[in-house]
Amino acid sequence: MMDLIIVESPTKAKTIQKFLGNDYKVMSSFGHVRDLPKRELGVDVDKNFEPKYVVPVKAKKVIAQLKKDAKAADQVILATDQDREGESISWHLMEALKLKDPKRIVFHEITKTAIDEALLHPGKIDMNLVNAQQARRVLDRIVGYKLSPFLWKKINKGLSAGRVQSVAVRLVVEKEREIQKFVPTEYWQVEALLKKDAVEFSAFLIKKDGNAIEKLGIKNKEHADAILKDLENATYQIEKIEKKETKKNPLAPFTTSTLQQSAWQKFHFPAKMTMSVAQKLYEQGYITYHRTDSLNLSQTSLIAAKEFITKSFGPKYSTGFKIYKAGKNAQEAHEAIRPTDAHKNPESLKSDLEGAQLKLYTLIWQRFIASQMVPAIFDATSIEITAGNYSFGTNGQMLSFDGFLKVYPMKFSENEFPPLQEKEILELVSVTPSQHFTEPPARYNEATLIKALEKHGIGRPSTYAPTLSTIQARNYITKDDQKRFIPSEMGFLVNDMLVANFPQVVDIEFTATMEKELDEIAEGKDTWQKTCRDFYEPFAKNLKEKYDQVLKENTDIKTDKICPKCQKPMIEKLGRFGRFYACTGFPDCKHTESIQKDASGQAVTINITCPKCKTGQITVKKTKKGKIFYGCGNYPTCDFAAWDEPINEFCPTCNSILVQTKKELIKCSSKTCDYKKDAASDSKIN
């Protein structure tokens, strides 16, 4: 007889088995073993929100095997991940396997030391965490199952609404409206190019009569010209030179959200990809648990970092043990994301990790080591130059000590001035006015949307990536040619309907408060059924009223096209994938045409920028034999081509452009990637 340890993933099982040897049998549940049913609400709102859990078909075999193993074991130890979802998997395992008194162990990292330590202190399943997870699941289910049919009735079949993702869509829609409403303001700058000992440097106009000129202070060309006239024959004299030392501090080690943001900024990994790569690193024992908002660092890791830094760069690079504090929302007793062994530098893992894993590991390792290093030091100079009753200013900096930058490279600029002294007269090379316009706010990208979600308290480490991928999978949000988020026409429409009629469901404050309530359930301060009821009762009442009050949205647009099959007029209809032509003879005539292509099948662009050259427009073309394909308008300079129609969406696994096949299947255009999804599956809820 031996002890049975159950975890949720086969890789994790393998890693733990390797550490423990033959005293234990480590098995995987292959994810969730019970869930709400697919085709019904699965929550009895009249019976205190009792969920009806079912064992999915694919989990039945696993359950049968685990039952056998459990029977043969002395004791069963549940070792699923250490957050609410992990706790919930353990509880479902206990229920499904009918375990009497299973032990529960938790650890931040999959290392021999951590597992041995956890086995010395087994505990019980924490029902507070399980209940917080149940509440999230039930609330999401209620919104998804109750609100989606409303959208089918009032806008279009196949649509869906979701609790957190509808708020994310709202943020993107509101940003787009800000951009649409934005009116650029003209302003001017005046730049003086100055010279000393054959070295030129430039300075910008900053003051008139000793008063600062605001950023938009010079409003037009006339104003700029008048200043230039004032400056004719002026003497450029150095008024003041200020030198000081400035410090740049290292950043805190990673949490889920900052890791997702940095991985996007550095490698353009979508959040979903970052999480799947991090998952692999965690399960193989290279990094600590990757779903966390904590900045805690274990004592052991601090000692190891200090040793590594001192040994590799010398003691003056070590800052001792530096502690970072997380925001007030941080959940449970977690740790920041860091390497499990600081001494394993990326160089030493080159042959063990594949491309994306090595990239992400390197980022995590660098960020952690840097967090324990001293700041970088710059010698900064700021100079003020008078010219008549105007002043010009210029700044520069030179790196004097690299500190943490030795390990975690960050962009900074350096510029040096010639030797200068106060009251010195400079030679003027030229004065140039330049016209500028204020810029609209930037669209969100993967990094900035996650940052905004976290700032508003919407979602938690486990939800950022699924939220982002869901709103794209549902075609409410697409990416522009710079991979920034832009709402689709349907995204605008659904958002506006939700904002007008279900203000609470898409309210940022309300959603953030709901997250806090889930935190309270996790701390045992609230019951999950009460949280569900407080939400459900007003929601259900409002929903009932809205079914009667709200009229069906008419999104049809008249056209002068005539149906080639029945000669009736055709109209433009809005579907989940955008607009298309449909015959008004429906349902007798089911003829439709894609709006991007001519009826004659002539090559037309489909409004998608080529993912390869980033400048050409994707064009519908025909082979010599008449087969349609999609190629780049820049051919022959660019040879991008695909048989299936590219859509404005990118692969969550490898970031290549996705294509839609005629069989309603969306797949990755990369030949080496097998990502695919059912285009119709988006209509399923959850």
Ligand SMILES: [Zn+2]
């Ligand atoms: Zn027709």
Ligand SMILES: [Zn+2]
């Ligand atoms: Zn191209």
Ligand SMILES: [Zn+2]
């Ligand atoms: Zn792919």
